[in-house]
Amino acid sequence: MSPLIIRGVRPYGEGDPVDVLVRDGVIAAIGEVAEEGEEVDGAGAVLLPGFVDLHTHLREPGREDTETIASGSAAAALGGYTAVFAMANTNPVADNAVVVEHVARRGREVGLVDVHPVGAVTVGLAGEKLAELGTMAKAGVRVFSDDGHCVHDPLLMRRALEYSKALDVVVAQHAEEPRLTVGAQAHEGEQASRLGLQGWPAAAEEAIVARDCLLAKQVGARLHVCHVSTSGTADVLAWAKARGTEVSAEVTPHHLLLTDERLATYDPVNKVNPPLRTAADTEALRRALADGVIDCVATDHAPHAVQDKDCEWSAARPGMLGLQTALSIVVETMVNTGLLDWRGVARVMSERPAAIAGLPDQGRPIEVGEPANLTLVDPGARWVVRGAEFAGVAANTPFEGMELPARVVATVLRGRVTASSGRIPA
Ligand SMILES: NC(=O)N[C@@H](CC(=O)O)C(=O)O
Ligand SMILES: [Zn+2]
Ligand SMILES: [Zn+2]
Known part of the structure; x- marks a missing residue:
């Protein structure tokens, strides 16, 4: 070379x-x-260290009509990323060594970004039985998540944390108490009432984050919280960190910028899980990211087919594209507001996510050697x-x-x- x-x-x-x-x-x-x-x-x-995304949906295998490892890798490279973590909610689910090895191999063949497969916590993301975390860890998996679903059974979550500690990997939780979000369509608040959409209460996220922080502390394991969306969750994280819990957390660009005011048009491009919250939440999330209460930015890049977005609100799938807009949204919400300088951008986009996942060659200082x-x-x-x-293929960006x-x-x-x-x- x-x-x-x-x-x-x-x-x-x-x-x-x-x-x-x-x-x-x-x-x-x-x-x-x-x-x-x-x-x-x-x-x-x-010049910054290459970005690391702890939360990307590449849709391969299963929904190659919406994204492939090749197209998602291209989006990542164009967005400034040198490593991404591909979520396990594919079809088949990445809950065994065969699927995770396939994803990693395809990533290497494409060669545009380091693709790290995330392994599922439970078999088929069904939340009933632990997947073979050990075999997947041996195949190189460092992050486990049932993302899209919450590991809501507290005993199962405790067991997952115990295994993750022994394997020196991290469990990333999609925090959503499912009993509180049955039929939920939008952030529970004034806007949802006005629009006649069933509410997704902040407490459904906060209760799981609080519970998991308690479990992680008890077990002595590390916990990572996906897509933090409420000011209450930031409060819980600050409390948990202050008492020595090994918890890390991510916020998405869309939760830093957008609010549920956008729902007035009923355009499903704004439908996402967790839902867009209030201006008070975006404010609190920005401050938490600046203060290090929230460690990093992760895109939750979620490509969807036209037919899954160009339909009535309740039938639409939740999720938004993120890889090619993340940097700009972080600059808009964090740099141009004076909350972060470029060192801070390097921290939240590269250094912290690399450290959370234990990547030795990413998020490194810009130095000789x-x-x-x-x-x-x-x-x-x-x-x-x-x-x-x-x-x-997908074009479901809320920033259009x-x-x-x-x-x-x-x-x-x-x-x-x-x-x-x-x-x-x-
Ligand atoms: N964020 C979303 O709204 N959707 C994600 C799943 C998830 O991150 O929970 C997806 O896979 O489409
Ligand atoms: Zn999720
Ligand atoms: Zn996700």
Whole structure:
């Protein structure tokens, strides 16, 4: 592999532009580089460690009509990601070594982003019997989740945490007490009442997060909370962390920006689980992310077919695209509001998620000798979201038509350019 020279970038948005020399996938020099090789024109871009998404739905196997590992990997690279965790709610479910090994192999073949399969906690995501966590862990699985469903049986959750501790992996919980969300269609509050939509109460999330924090503390295991959506959950997390619970949490870009005010049009593009909440919640989530109560941003990228979104509200599937808009939404809600600087963006988009999943070669400092997993961001760019222009078949972005700040100009995976100027290099 010939060396790669990234010209004129500002690591973490600090100082004067420098060149970065990458040799054999590793950062070999930072400063003025005379060497020749493949060149990337940084044009003063902010240089960050490659983003890591702990929560992506790639839909393969089973729903390749909505996303494949190839199309999802392209979306990830274009969004600045160098590693993604592919959720287990595929068909067949990733609840055994055969399926997780298939997902990992396809990810390697595509080669645009490190695809880490998430293993299911329970067989078939049915919440009745633990899946073979040990065999999947041996196959390389580091994160287990029944995402889409909550592991609601407290005894089963306790057992999963006990196994995860022994295996040194992490359980990621979709926190939703199912008895409280039967038939739920929208955040339980004024807006849902006005629109005649059945409510999804904040307590259905908060009760499970509180319970799981208690269980994790008791067992001495690590717990990760998926897509935190309420201010009450942030309070529970702050309390649990203060008493020494090993709990981490993620928030999605859409829960940082959007509220249930958007539901007035009944457009199912705004339907997601957990539901869009109130402005007070988005405010609290932003503050919790800035303070480290919420550790990181995860997209919950959830592609859906047109027929599953272009229908009446109650029949539509929940979920939104996220990979190609995440950075811009984080800049809009966290950087442009003064809540995070670029070091903070590196922390919530790369360093913390890599640490939570235990990835040794991602989320690393931009220093000589470190793996060249990098993202270049143009902080001054503005662009208009067009779902039809995204990689992949699905176009269910709630940000359609919005003008957003900042753009990923290039992504580098172990010294190889995986995205450049909005394109996947041939
Ligand atoms: N977030 C969603 O609304 N949907 C996800 C499942 C999930 O993350 O719970 C999906 O798989 O479509
Ligand atoms: Zn979920
Ligand atoms: Zn999800």
